[in-house]
Amino acid sequence: KQEVTQIPAALSVPEGENLVLNCSFTDSAIYNLQWFRQDPGKGLTSLLLIQSSQREQTSGRLNASLDKSSGRSTLYIAASQPGDSATYLCVVNGNGGSQGNLIFGKGTKLSVKP
């Protein structure tokens, strides 16, 4: 059974710092991996999607990496801003390789202080 773990559960940093959020999963047979942002009172916003054949994806100040063999993904946020404060979710698509089975981590709650 696929399990997704995110470390740390909460993180508080001063504005301008670079930071890394970690995600690990137990079954390497995944279809893709997504990083989401969740703001209070809002639905999920997709940040980056990495297909199983890819190693990393970049969007602006965000970079996500994927190492299937070790069951790890990281989300790197450069030059953090107060507007980055949110809960970040790692979501693995696929359990044994089948598409559509989304397994969520519990999230990392990020607070960026001005």
Add this chain to the structure above:
Amino acid sequence: ETGVTQTPRHLVMGMTNKKSLKCEQHLGHNAMYWYKQSAKKPLELMFVYSLEERVENNSVPSRFSPECPNSSHLFLHLHTLQPEDSALYLCASSQDNRADFTYEQYFGPGTRLTVT
């Protein structure tokens, strides 16, 4: 089992058909969501309902019509869809949808829709 069920699990429909997707949550939650997961694309939020009122509509075409008759049930009515609407449609619920707190969302297994 997450406590969120969706039916049907698979649906094939023609472009002129009318069909409905159903979502039911057994968690006592107040907020429900529809998401679209297209092949090789990120998950897209479609609609958000809080206490049976629609609070968010992310520029979804009118051929998708949501309905939330009570806090446990959410429907997505489909009519005159296009082949590009083929996707996995996911329903989710959360305890609440307040602006000052993030609640974990519980997802159903999804309905895989194919439009021919």
